[in-house]
Amino acid sequence: MGNELSREEYRKNKMAAMNEEEEVKEKKPKSRESKKKEQETGTSRRRRFPIWLRLIVIVVLMVICLVVGAVIGYSVVGDGKAGDVFKKETWTHISDLVNKDK
Incomplete structure (x- = not known):
């Protein structure tokens, strides 16, 4: 049973x-x-995370990565001050070095 x-x-x-x-x-x-x-x-x-918002987030993340990369490259690799990355004179100097006449 x-x-x-x-x-x-x-x-x-x-x-x-x-x-x-x-x-x-x-x-x-x-x-x-x-x-x-x-x-x-x-x-x-409906999407929980709309496509237009995804694109905005991607653009913002790209800008953040660009700024962080410039700061690390200029201050750590180049032995400069991290705050100098945001000055116009720094970028004009870099532009002059890259575009100087040979």
Whole structure:
């Protein structure tokens, strides 16, 4: 009698697992019809992090990396003062060194 209960429990657990697998398989990519229906009803999913905001974040990060790189390059590698990177005279001097006549 004890084996029959465990068999019944086993069968219930197996059926539950099969149902879960079927639910996972049923989640397929949306077809064109469902996307069109979402557009008509206005129930489409919105992005949590919009593309325009991603672009702004990327540009800001690029500027930060440029400034940090200039500060490290000028102060650590070039043995200058870190604050001098933000002065116009420093960049005109660097420009003159790069573009000097040979």
